[in-house]
Amino acid sequence: MVTVIHPNLDDTEAKMSARDVSVFYGDKMAIDHVSIDIPTKYVTAFIGPSGCGKSTFLRTLNRMNDTIPSARVEGEIVLDGEDIYRSKMDVVQLRARVGMVFQKPNPFPKTIYENIAYGPRIHGLAEGKQELDAIVETSLQRAGLWNEVKDRLEDSGTALSGGQQQRLCIARAIAVDPEVILMDEPCSALDPIATAKIEELIDELNGRYAIVIVTHSMQQAARVSQRTAFFHLGKMVEYGRTSDIFTNPLEERTKDYITGRYG
Amino acid sequence: MSLTILLLLALGLGLAGWLAARSRAWAFRRASGASAMAALPSYHGWYVALWIVVPMVLFIALWSIVGPHLVSQHVLASPAAADLPAFGFQRESMLAEARAVAMGTAPAVFNDQARALVEPYREAIGRYQAIGIVVTLILGFLGGVWAFLRIKPDFAARTRVERTIMVVLLLASLVAILTTLGIFASLVFETIRFFGMVNPIDFLFGTHWGPDPMSSAANPDPSRYGAIPLFWGTIYIGAIIAMIVAIPLGLMSAIYLTQYARPSVRAWVKPALEILAGVPTVVYGYFAALTVAPAIRDLALAAGMSNPSSESALAAGLVMGVMIIPFVSSMADDSIAAVPQAMRDGSLAMGATTSETIRRVLVPAALPGIVAGIMLAISRAIGETMIVVMAASTAANLSANPLEAMTTVTVQIVAMLTGEGSFDHPATLSAFALGFVLFLVTLGLNFIALRVVKRFREAYE
Numbered sequence: 007m008v009t010v011i012h013p014n015l016d017d018t019e020a021k022m023s024a025r026d027v028s029v030f031y032g033d034k035m036a037i038d039h040v041s042i043d044i045p046t047k048y049v050t051a052f053i054g055p056s057g058c059g060k061s062t063f064l065r066t067l068n069r070m071n072d073t074i075p076s077a078r079v080e081g082e083i084v085l086d087g088e089d090i091y092r093s094k095m096d097v098v099q100l101r102a103r104v105g106m107v108f109q110k111p112n113p114f115p116k117t118i119y120e121n122i123a124y125g126p127r128i129h130g131l132a133e134g135k136q137e138l139d140a141i142v143e144t145s146l147q148r149a150g151l152w153n154e155v156k157d158r159l160e161d162s163g164t165a166l167s168g169g170q171q172q173r174l175c176i177a178r179a180i181a182v183d184p185e186v187i188l189m190d191e192p193c194s195a196l197d198p199i200a201t202a203k204i205e206e207l208i209d210e211l212n213g214r215y216a217i218v219i220v221t222h223s224m225q226q227a228a229r230v231s232q233r234t235a236f237f238h239l240g241k242m243v244e245y246g247r248t249s250d251i252f253t254n255p256l257e258e259r260t261k262d263y264i265t266g267r268y269g
Numbered sequence: 270m271s272l273t274i275l276l277l278l279a280l281g282l283g284l285a286g287w288l289a290a291r292s293r294a295w296a297f298r299r300a301s302g303a304s305a306m307a308a309l310p311s312y313h314g315w316y317v318a319l320w321i322v323v324p325m326v327l328f329i330a331l332w333s334i335v336g337p338h339l340v341s342q343h344v345l346a347s348p349a350a351a352d353l354p355a356f357g358f359q360r361e362s363m364l365a366e367a368r369a370v371a372m373g374t375a376p377a378v379f380n381d382q383a384r385a386l387v388e389p390y391r392e393a394i395g396r397y398q399a400i401g402i403v404v405t406l407i408l409g410f411l412g413g414v415w416a417f418l419r420i421k422p423d424f425a426a427r428t429r430v431e432r433t434i435m436v437v438l439l440l441a442s443l444v445a446i447l448t449t450l451g452i453f454a455s456l457v458f459e460t461i462r463f464f465g466m467v468n469p470i471d472f473l474f475g476t477h478w479g480p481d482p483m484s485s486a487a488n489p490d491p492s493r494y495g496a497i498p499l500f501w502g503t504i505y506i507g508a509i510i511a512m513i514v515a516i517p518l519g520l521m522s523a524i525y526l527t528q529y530a531r532p533s534v535r536a537w538v539k540p541a542l543e544i545l546a547g548v549p550t551v552v553y554g555y556f557a558a559l560t561v562a563p564a565i566r567d568l569a570l571a572a573g574m575s576n577p578s579s580e581s582a583l584a585a586g587l588v589m590g591v592m593i594i595p596f597v598s599s600m601a602d603d604s605i606a607a608v609p610q611a612m613r614d615g616s617l618a619m620g621a622t623t624s625e626t627i628r629r630v631l632v633p634a635a636l637p638g639i640v641a642g643i644m645l646a647i648s649r650a651i652g653e654t655m656i657v658v659m660a661a662s663t664a665a666n667l668s669a670n671p672l673e674a675m676t677t678v679t680v681q682i683v684a685m686l687t688g689e690g691s692f693d694h695p696a697t698l699s700a701f702a703l704g705f706v707l708f709l710v711t712l713g714l715n716f717i718a719l720r721v722v723k724r725f726r727e728a729y730e
């Protein structure tokens with residue numbers, strides 16, 4: 007079963023490309039020969055029913071699957087033309103270039119400042135205190151959190167509200183100036199207002215970073231993304247412009263899923 | 270002998286009451302239907318059985334305390350006791366001899382005067398035993414009859430049985446608490462006696478320790494009761510040398526086990542470490558005294574020290590540190606494992622390596638738990654007795670040289686209690702004051718540690 011690619015998808019520039027990627031947990035296949043080009047200047051949404059492998063595939067893009075002993079990846083994934091699974095690839099560098107935001111906000115039990123400074127410190131991005139301060143400030147500003155926390159940078163990151171924590175995590179990812187940001191259901195633990203703020207933020211970050219977002223909300227995918235990939239049972243069923251996928255799905259399963267008739 | 274029989278009798282009567290009550294309840298149930306009954310028949314059985322057994326057992330317990338007093342009073346009132354010596358010790362031993370013969374635990378008396386007492390004893394024992402048995406039986410019977418008569422269809426036997434069970438469980442838990450309080454009270458009592466003879470200031474801040482149990486008990490020399498060298502030895506061995514060994518090793522093994530070890534490795538390394546915690550401390554004591562201490566002495570000789578001590582603080586501390594490793598590592602292991610996986614993922618996703626993640630995220634996040642584990646370990650180490658008794662010396666030394674012999678609070682407690690001093694000599698009593706200080710310190714450490722752990726748990730819930 008090959009993926010259906012929409013005819014009027016005319017992306018020329020791909021930030022990341024996957025070629026025939028399969029992922030196994032032990033003997034169990036979780037991703038089955040998926041190929042996709044992630045565009046540089048757009049937000050790409052992964053949608054699909056629970057357990058279809060969205061998170062698994064997302065995690066192959068920054069090799070977070072390496073942390074799961076039983077996981078094994080086959081196929082090729084390139085970032086700017088370089089195979090990220092080649093043996094000489096520096097995973098530390100890769101993850102600095104491909105950042106990740108998780109489903110549940112996971113700020114470190116440190117101060118807000120230290121949370122943001124974490125990445126720049128381990129990657130040696132700042133020369134002195136002033137540069138670090140500047141990075142912290144711009145990151146928080148880009149994440150739309152600066153005005154809310156600028157007077158309490160020394161408070162614990164865990165003392166923020168859920169939505170603020172999630173924006174803190176986005177700011178933390180931005181602080182190392184990545185090229186790609188992966189977000190795995192970043193709003194599923196948040197209320198509608200906090201969700202709206204994050205969506206707004208994604209809109210603002212769009213264009214500066216290549217963004218991939220996993221979501222269970224059709225509306226969210228339609229609102230924030232320009233490209234959508236529909237996954238089902240470990241396969242990528244359909245991929246195209248978000249508007250095309252939602253108005254004119256070519257596959258029966260896609261149609262069923264986006265109209266809520268699935269399952 | 271008769272005690273066992275009596276207890277068996279109580280149980281037998283209880284069983285009979287249980288059966289009788291249950292069949293009576295069944296009769297009610299058949300007559301008025303199951304729904305009219307407030308409790309299952311067996312609850313009625315238990316209710317009556319409890320009313321039989323509990324009064325009997327309580328009385329048996331009471332009688333086995335009061336009975337012997339009544340017996341000896343009876344004997345002392347008899348004419349044969351009139352010409353007993355008035356002096357305490359001899360008198361007591363004669364009475365004890367006569368009692369032993371009367372009860373059949375000794376074959377014959379050595380002392381003629383005691384012989385005259387055997388007969389009164391035998392008579393008194395027989396009489397009070399009979400009284401005890403009769404009263405016990407009457408109590409059981411009365412309790413049983415009273416409870417039996419209360420059985421009615423609407424009698425809430427179940428609630429009452431439940432309540433009784435709750436009271437029994439409560440009493441069981443009170444035993445531990447009351448014992449602790451009792452220990453504490455006796456410790457305080459003896460400590461106060463000691464401080465009546467030696468000024469607490471001299472004791473707590475004096476720097477010379479050398480109680481002489483043979484000196485006059487009436488006016489002890491307060492300058493010989495300065496406990497600072499003991500406190501120092503305890504801290505130096507238990508909280509410094511032992512921790513220098515235990516903290517890094519325990520922490521590193523916890524980190525290895527939680528972060529690097531494959532599940533199959535963890536599955537046998539962790540239990541192996543925990544077995545270390547189960548080794549009797551006297552075995553460590555052998556190891557310290559017979560292997561480590563001589564090795565350290567040889568090393569010191571080889572390094573050119575003249576006449577090094579064969580019992581060094583270092584030997585005791587090192588071995589104690591090894592003993593403490595599992596305490597540190599299992600607490601650290603638990604608290605590192607309690608840091609949510611999301612923290613670790615978050616850090617790895619930022620491009621941190623495993624060791625950076627451990628150093629910068631996991632250990633700081635787990636720090637309260639780790640610190641609490643260390644405090645529990647210290648409190649364990651300073652209360653440890655066997656290793657230091659075997660490997661440290663009894664010479665009180667205020668020195669920073671780990672190769673010198675030193676003594677600890679626990680060693681001195683043992684030394685003072687087993688020394689030649691009479692029981693109310695200040696040298697002996699000083700053991701209680703030392704124990705009291707140790708008790709307070711370990712209690713404080715444990716208290717703080719538990720608070721820290723609790724706060725830490727809350728942070729992640």
Ligand SMILES: Nc1ncnc2c1ncn2[C@@H]1O[C@H](COP(=O)(O)OP(=O)(O)OP(=O)(O)O)[C@@H](O)[C@H]1O
Pocket residue numbers: 031036054055056057058059060061062063074076
């Ligand atoms: N660590 C793991 N070990 C073994 N199997 C796993 C692991 N993680 C995921 N899987 C399996 O891989 C498949 C895909 O899981 P994945 O988490 O990628 O789904 P998902 O699309 O993200 O689902 P959801 O929408 O519920 O998050 C599932 O069948 C899941 O059981």
Ligand SMILES: [Mg+2]
Pocket residue numbers: 060061062190
């Ligand atoms: Mg998922």
